[in-house]
Amino acid sequence: MLFLIMDPLGNLPVMLSILRHIEPKRRRIIMIRELFIALVILLAFLFGGQKMLNFLHVSTETVSISGGIILFLIAIRMIFPTPGGVTGLAAGEEPFIVPMAIPMIAGPSVLASLLLLSNQEPGRVGDWVIAVLLAWGATFVILMFYEVFNRLLGEKGLKAVERLMGLLLIMISTQMFLDGIRKFFQLGA
Numbered sequence: 543m544l545f546l547i548m549d550p551l552g553n554l555p556v557m558l559s560i561l562r563h564i565e566p567k568r569r570r571i572i573m574i575r576e577l578f579i580a581l582v583i584l585l586a587f588l589f590g591g592q593k594m595l596n597f598l599h600v601s602t603e604t605v606s607i608s609g610g611i612i613l614f615l616i617a618i619r620m621i622f623p624t625p626g627g628v629t630g631l632a633a634g635e636e637p638f639i640v641p642m643a644i645p646m647i648a649g650p651s652v653l654a655s656l657l658l659l660s661n662q663e664p665g666r667v668g669d670w671v672i673a674v675l676l677a678w679g680a681t682f683v684i685l686m687f688y689e690v691f692n693r694l695l696g697e698k699g700l701k702a703v704e705r706l707m708g709l710l711l712i713m714i715s716t717q718m719f720l721d722g723i724r725k726f727f728q729l730g731a
Contacts, residue, residue, distance in 0.1 A: 550685055553707075561573070572636055573642075576639070603725045607719055609653075
């Protein structure tokens with residue numbers, strides 16, 4: 543489930559478009575760095591996410607709603623690219639944590655899922671750690687072999703996949719937003 547939510551194949555065209563102005567050797571270093579930052583964030587949310595949200599007085603509904611809004615904005619930029627690209631970074635500028643580690647790999651839906659898993663069955667945290675490591679490992683392998691996908695699809699193919707993923711991301715972000723609103727009203731907040 544976590545692997546599907548992380549969606550490395552869907553994120554691949556976006557990550558390639560973010561990194562396209564950076565030399566290939568540096569690209570790989572950035573991807574490895576961002577993947578490890580995402581792993582730390584995933585594990586931190588698994589072990590302490592609910593405590594952090596409680597400390598900040600933030601509900602999981604708020605995480606869902608705000609995550610939906612952020613993903614929606616990213617999706618709009620994927621469908622209607624701007625000169626700064628999906629992230630608004632200048633050509634050649636390196637992303638750091640946002641948007642690759644968060645929200646693309648360790649996105650709101652993955653973090654919310656980890657919060658739910660750790661709250662519903664706290665006795666299975668070891669299982670959840672293994673699940674996170676397996677999903678992250680598969681994502682790592684797919685993203686490290688981005689060159690294969692780049693060769694297979696070509697620049698036009700990647701642009702088409704990016705726009706298609708943007709459309710899918712709009713649907714996912716809207717659903718996250720609606721789920722957050724629905725839970726908010728069900729709880730009578």
